[in-house]
Amino acid sequence: MRKRESIEISATTVESAVELALEQLGRSREEVEVTVLRRPNEPDEHGYATDEALVLVETRSDAAEAPQLQRPRHELSPSERMRASQVGQEVLSDLLHHMSLIASCHVGPSSGNSQGEMPVVLEVEGEDLGVLIGRRGENLNSLQQIVNLIVQKRLGLWPNIQVDVAGYRHKREQSLESLARRTARRVADTQQPYTFEPMPARERRIIHLAVQQDSRVYTESTGEGDERRVVMYPA
Amino acid sequence: MLEELILYVARSLVDHPDSVEVYSRGSGRVVTYYLNVDARDMGKVIGRQGKIAKAFRDVLSVAATREGVRANLEIREI
Numbered sequence: 443m444r445k446r447e448s449i450e451i452s453a454t455t456v457e458s459a460v461e462l463a464l465e466q467l468g469r470s471r472e473e474v475e476v477t478v479l480r481r482p483n484e485p486d487e488h489g490y491a492t493d494e495a496l497v498l499v500e501t502r503s504d505a506a507e508a509p510q511l512q513r514p515r516h517e518l519s520p521s522e523r524m525r526a527s528q529v530g531q532e533v534l535s536d537l538l539h540h541m542s543l544i545a546s547c548h549v550g551p552s553s554g555n556s557q558g559e560m561p562v563v564l565e566v567e568g569e570d571l572g573v574l575i576g577r578r579g580e581n582l583n584s585l586q587q588i589v590n591l592i593v594q595k596r597l598g599l600w601p602n603i604q605v606d607v608a609g610y611r612h613k614r615e616q617s618l619e620s621l622a623r624r625t626a627r628r629v630a631d632t633q634q635p636y637t638f639e640p641m642p643a644r645e646r647r648i649i650h651l652a653v654q655q656d657s658r659v660y661t662e663s664t665g666e667g668d669e670r671r672v673v674m675y676p677a
Numbered sequence: 678m679l680e681e682l683i684l685y686v687a688r689s690l691v692d693h694p695d696s697v698e699v700y701s702r703g704s705g706r707v708v709t710y711y712l713n714v715d716a717r718d719m720g721k722v723i724g725r726q727g728k729i730a731k732a733f734r735d736v737l738s739v740a741a742t743r744e745g746v747r748a749n750l751e752i753r754e755i
Contacts, residue, residue, distance in 0.1 A: 533689070540682035541740035573742050576735065584735035591729065592689040667726070 448500040455482060456495040458662045462650065463499035465643055465663060475500050517560065518602065526593060526601035527562045533592045534564050534605065537585065544568050550606065561604035564589070571607050579614060582607060583642060615648055622652035622674075629674050630658035638672045640665065646672050679748055682740050683710055686733060691718035696755060709749040710737075716754040723752060 449466055453459035460476055467474065480496040518526060527549045538545045545568025552560045566574065575582045586605040593601040604611065621638075629636050638649060649672045650661050661674050680699050688694035693715040700711045714722055723730045734750050741748035 536685060537682075537736070540678070540685050541736065542678055542743040543739075573739050576739070581735050581739050584732035585739070587729070587732040588686060588736055592686070595690060 448498065450479070450496065450498050452480075452494040452496045453662065454494060454660065456497060459495050459497045460499060461663055463497065465647055465650070467499065467501065468643065469501060473502055475502055518562075518599070522597075522599060522601075523562060525597060526599075526603060527564070529596055530562060530564055530589060530593050530601060530603045533596075534566070534585075534589050537589065538566065538568075541574075543571070543574065545571060545574075547605075561602045563604050563606060566605065566607045575607055575610055578639070578641070578645075579610065582610065614645070618645055618648045619652045622649045623656075625674055626653045626656050626659045629676050633676045635673055635675045637664075638674070640669050640671045643670075646670070649674075678744065679708070679710065679737065679740055679746075682737065683712055683750065686736065687712055687714060687722055690721045690729070691715065692721065693718055698755075706745075707747045707749070708741075709751060712750060712752045713755050714752065719752070719754050 449463045451459050451463045451466070453462055456478055460471075463476075464471060464474065477498040477500075478495070479498055480494075482493050482495045531547055531549060534547045538547065545566050547564050547566045550563035550565040552563050573581070574585065576584075582605060586603065589605055590601055590603050593603060606612075625636050625638075641649070646663055650663075653659055653661060653674065658677055659674050660677055661672050663670055663672055665671050680701060683699050684697060687697045687699075691697060691714055696713070696715040696718070698713040700713075702709050702711070712722070721729070722733065724732075730750075730752060737748050737750055
């Protein structure tokens with residue numbers, strides 16, 4: 443499946459709608475064109491007044507050629523996947539060995555993620571791997587980034603490898619979803635906004651999606667870089 | 678061991694692996710590693726907003742923890 447290249451999204455302000463769209467597309471502000479379809483409090487196409495902004499965010503045609511771009515422009519072909527998992531496994535084994543970890547890795551079953559991509563999953567097994575996961579999975583994310591960069595260098599394509607330890611990523615996803623639902627109940631009950639801990643984009647997306655259908659609350663991201671966090675508001 | 682890890686990662690990321698050098702200074706619990714790369718390869722090991730360097734340092738810190746030391750990584754161009 444091709445990665446989504448345009449998205450229509452509504453939120454209370456134009457700015458927050460654009461931010462949500464960038465998060466879902468995994469793009470930066472420079473890589474997209476924004477069209478404001480409706481400003482808050484403007485009547486929609488049926489003439490009804492609405493308090494939500496609606497924007498169309500499209501990836502710029504030149505963005506895909508940007509040299510710093512490291513995201514897949516298409517799904518890997520079966521033979522590319524095969525090579526990515528072989529080379530990825532080799533690179534990850536070398537890294538684990540050089541990191542003095544007593545661990546091995548194998549190719550795990552792939553399940554589609556929230557963007558409809560199918561990452562190549564490499565599962566690490568071994569002793570005392572807590573340090574490899576790190577606080578909120580930070581070390582694991584860093585190891586995953588290094589593996590992807592090295593494999594990209596060798597194969598000339600972005601391999602979209604996901605590194606996991608003992609099912610950590612799936613457990614983390616589930617615990618974020620249940621945290622989001624519990625928080626939604628609390629925000630609805632107290633009518634007070636709630637600010638989450640800083641999270642990487644993929645984890646913020648899980649929070650946004652978990653309560654997207656919940657009409658009692660809405661979510662926005664705020665802050666920059668490593669301090670970026672989700673805020674949940676009563677609707 | 679940590680030096681080998683740094684060499685492995687750096688040489689795997691750059692276009693000029695023969696130029697990669699690592700020196701270490703310090704003894705005991707805190708060691709600083711100086712990684713020298715070709716000037717043209719600085720972006721390859723540092724990345725946008727230092728993202729690759731951060732990932733590099735995280736991976737190094739996991740290995741250092743295993744060895745019971747703290748490791749700093751300084752990246753310089755030749």
